[in-house]
Each structure stands twice: as structure tokens, then as C-alpha cells.
Amino acid sequence: MELDLKQNWPAPINAKPVVIVGAGGIVRDAHLPAYKLADIPVRGVTDLVPARSKSLADDFNIPGTYSSVAEVVAQCGTDVVYDVAVPPHAITDILPVLPDLAAVLIQKPMGSDQAHAREIRDLCRQKRLKSAINFQLRYSPMMLAVKDAVENGRLGELLEIEVHLNIYTPWNIFPFLIPLERVEFAVHSIHYLDTIRAIAGNPNGVFARTMPDPRAPQFAQTRSSVILDYGDRLRGVMSINHNHQGGRKFQSAWIRFEGTKGAMMAKLGVLYDYPNGEPDELWFCQNGSDWQQIPLIGNWFVESFMGPMRNLQRFDSGEDEKLYTSTDDAYETMALVEACYSSAQLPGKELILDD
CATH class of the missing domain: 3.30.360.10 (Dihydrodipicolinate Reductase; domain 2)
Structure with a gap:
């Protein structure tokens, strides 16, 4: 019996460039290799430790580094997708800085507990962010x-x-x-x-x-x-x-x-x-x-890490009607x-x- 089953998320027609917020191990080991496989461009990276941003940019041929999230927002606005790959406690410090209506992928888990997840969800609603959590399995x-x-x-x-x-x-x-x-x-x-x-x-x-x-x-x-x-x-x-x-x-x-x-x-x-x-x-x-x-x-x-970004990109452009791991859906996992x-x-x- 032959099975023809869906195994990947379709690619966006015109992917926006991505800016990485946080230059930790999961970005190096999974996010960036997956984005290369998915042919999703990465414009820049920012991290609290500038040396980590530079190292990541050098190793993955990323064009730019930024001194802060505020600098990214000032230069890029909503023309990029924000990949926020930071520890849970830092998420609520970053979201208020992002522009309203921005597309943002947030590293799992969605905060440190359900109360924190609720705060993240409410921030995303208030700013009308196109926001998803990177539950990639x-x-x-x-x-x-x-x-x-x-x-x-x-x-x-x-x-x-x-x-x-x-x-x-x-x-x-x-x-x-x-x-x-x-x-x-x-x-x-x-x-x-x-x-x-x-x-x-x-x-x-x-x-x-x-x-x-x-x-x-x-x-x-x-x-x-x-x-x-x-x-x-x-x-x-x-x-x-x-x-x-x-x-x-x-x-x-x-x-x-x-x-x-x-x-x-x-x-x-x-x-x-x-x-x-x-x-x-x-x-x-x-x-x-x-x-x-x-x-x-x-x-x-690393292939699963293509899916959340592809879905977010397609939702941002109107190609997908639904965010599969939206912050509202991810809140229920929390x-x-x-x-x-x-x-x-x-x-x-x-x-x-x-x-």
C-alpha cells in the first residue's frame, strides 16, 4: 500500500529577510541551518554580547549585526521577520520594542510558566503581532x-x-x-x-x-x-x-x-x-x-525548524490562513x-x- 503523506510545510513565494534576536546555540545548531535549507534569507543578528553576534555573522555569512533590538526596529521596521531566540524570561522585555503588526517567531517555551505565557499572549494581542511559538516537533x-x-x-x-x-x-x-x-x-x-x-x-x-x-x-x-x-x-x-x-x-x-x-x-x-x-x-x-x-x-x-518560519512567512503574506503554532494556540500547550x-x-x- 503506497502512502503519499504531507511531510513539509510549503515555502513562501517571496520570503522576507529574517533578523535573529539572540545568538545562542539553538540558532547556530538548528535555526540557521534550517533557514539555509529553506532558502530563507537572513539579514542580520543582534545579541546582548556583541562578540556572539559577530561570530554568528562570520560563520553563516550574515550581512549585518545590530547593537540592539531598537536599532533593528529603527532600520527595518516590519520589512523583516523577527526570530526571537532568547531565554523565556527575556521575551517580555523584547516584544514591547518590536513594531506593531510585525511578524515574529518566538523560541519555545512560551515563557517560564502559564502566567508568563498569558503575559506574552496579551502583549502580542495588544501590539497585533503576527506571532508564533517555535514548537517545531x-x-x-x-x-x-x-x-x-x-x-x-x-x-x-x-x-x-x-x-x-x-x-x-x-x-x-x-x-x-x-x-x-x-x-x-x-x-x-x-x-x-x-x-x-x-x-x-x-x-x-x-x-x-x-x-x-x-x-x-x-x-x-x-x-x-x-x-x-x-x-x-x-x-x-x-x-x-x-x-x-x-x-x-x-x-x-x-x-x-x-x-x-x-x-x-x-x-x-x-x-x-x-x-x-x-x-x-x-x-x-x-x-x-x-x-x-x-x-x-x-x-x-534540523528540518522541522523550517516549518514554523515558513508558516509565519506565508501567514504574513496572506498565503496561509492560519498560524499553526500561533501564540494563542501555544498558550494552550502552556x-x-x-x-x-x-x-x-x-x-x-x-x-x-x-x-
């Missing part, structure tokens, strides 16, 4: 294909979504996480919660636990269990362990989607031997048939994360999405 080739398969009935009625991670993550390469009170849901599993929402919608409620591990003693949480309440038809569950010490043989980083007509398995390749990774994989099985591997046109890293943390303190806490 849902734009990966494998997850776009899964969403296409689900929406077109390839799996029948969706009955099961299971995220299963049993891997070794070298937490020592993330020292910035050490002082944080919220780690696993807020930084890592937020990707899966967002992608599940994108495919199945919001759950009715959530039961969750997240906990530390003596094998990663400096970090607040590195293991989680989540049950998502979608009623009595769809079962949603997540089992996350970042501390498996048994080597590669029984490591697992898969998401299973199963329905009345078939099932799909998506391998999160980047999580094996992180940060080196392995290729992503996507498999499909129609009931009564053999499993078949679906060739993918790319991986979560509400789900908040509900997970609330449930971890009080079992059975119901998910509530505030206006």
Missing part, C-alpha cells in the same frame, strides 16, 4: 505525515497515543537547567504534549507525575509519567526516563499512534546518543498487513504543561484553559 516530517494520515482516515478512529522514552540523556551538557525548579515537563516533554495537542486536540484532564533521579542528582526532574484524559475512546499516555544506564540495546524513543484501521510508529532519532542522534523513522501497519517503512525527507533536527505540574502536586487535577 509538530512540523517535523514524521509528525506532519502522522497528522495527515490521521486526518485522512488512514488509521481509522484514533484510539491510542503512547510516548515511550527510555534513553540516556547527558544532562551535564545542560548546566543552565541546574537552578530551574521545572525541568522535564517544561523543557523536554512539552514537545510531546504540544504535538499530541496538534494531532488529537486538548484533553479533558491530566494525571501526571514528574520526579528526580539519583543518577542525575543536580536536576529537579528527569523522569515523568502522564495520563491524558480524552474520554473513554482515545487513550493518551507518556512514559519518560532520561537515565537508562543499560546501553543502546533496549533504549527506546518512540511515539505510537493506533486506530481502528491501522497504526504508526515514529522514532525520535535525535534522542539516541544525544546530541549525535540517529535518523528518524516512521512505520505504518494497516490491520492485517505487514509493517512498512515510510521514507522521510528529513529529521526533527496551560497543559501547567496542569501537569499541578497534577504532580495534587493528583487528578483537571486541565483548565484560561481565556
